[in-house]
Amino acid sequence: MEAGVPEEIGFQTKIEIALDQIRAAHAAGLPRGPVLMDAGYGPHSDLRTAVTALGLPYVAGVLSNTTVWPPGTGPLPPKASTPGRGRPTKRLRRDAQHRPVRIKDLAFSLPARAWRTITWREATNGALTSRFARLRIRIARRDFDRSEPCPEEWLLIEWPKDEKEPPKYWLSTLPKNIGFARLVDLAKLRWRIERDYQELKQEIGLGHYEGRGWRGFHHHATLCIAAYGFLISEQETIPPSAARRAPPRAQLALP
Structure with missing residues (x-):
């Protein structure tokens, strides 16, 4: 039995479908707001980049092996050119002393004062509360192909006291001056979509x-x-x- 799928409809990944829907909503003039992504979508840097190109901030769940530059660190600038030795390189560099870190390792390195207990909403069985840390980082993925470091953005980490390691991480391009509780509230708003x-x-x-x-x-x-x-x-x-x-x-x- 034929399903009647139009001939012009071809295969698309879920990332491509999501981006098409976001672009359609943007073009239709729907009210703007942060784009929320779970860890099934957030790790795709092309999707995050495309959302940013639309002028929309995002809060994106990512995996623990995501690599970033912690605050105060970053890749080395392009190597200085030597006269008569060809065209100067424009790409950022890394060496043994300048390496990005996994966000899981970064979470384990944070001091106790970096963590804050935040309640984000009331539920049927009481308030939903957990422990969070946030810091300004730069994404490190393939930045050795870039001439400038990636812009700063938020890294939000959730680590309940009864867990052996953090279960959730988010990247966000929300403003630098956003309140801590508000950032957590938006990251946790994914529950509304699932509902x-x-x-x-x-x-x-x-x-x-x-x-x-x-x-x-x-x-x-x-x-x-x-x-x-x-x-x-x-x-x-x-x-x-x-x-x-x-x-x-x-x-x-x-x-």
């Missing part, structure tokens, strides 16, 4: 589709998402959400 998916699948019926057609699936998904958007907008009119409800947004033209 949206859960409610869409279980309560609205997104996961109930049993057809095999491209057109039918997209009709089903569109109706589910529209219904969920309506329910969320109605929920905002019910206290306590109503007390801090944002002003109505301008309606966007439908394609």
Whole structure:
């Protein structure tokens, strides 16, 4: 049985699909905000670079083997040229004394005063609290192919006291003056996205589709998402959400 996939639709990785969706939202003029990525997307430097090129900050989960330059360190400048020895090199350098470190190793090297206990939200069973550290770093990935160091950004590390090692790390291009608690709050906002998916699948019926057609699936998904958007907008009119409800947004033209 043919699924009816349009001929112009080709294979895309999930990273390519995500970037296309971000670009479409950006082009449509949707309200701007930080792009949140879990550790399935955050380690892809091309995605982070493309998001930055759109003028959007990100908070991206990354893996413990990500390499960075700690505060006050960085790659060596390009080697000075020698007259008569060809074209001068423009690439940054490393040597035995100038090497980036894994963020896991950096976390273990931090002093006790670097860690702060922060509560980011109230949950059913009480406040959600953990221990965090943050510092300004530079990404080191393939910077030996660059002529200038990567810009500074935030590295946020979560390390609960009952864990043997930090379970989560984030990179963020949010402003340098952002509050510590606010940075944690945004990093932890991924739970809201996961909750949206859960409610869409279980309560609205997104996961109930049993057809095999491209057109039918997209009709089903569109109706589910529209219904969920309506329910969320109605929920905002019910206290306590109503007390801090944002002003109505301008309606966007439908394609």
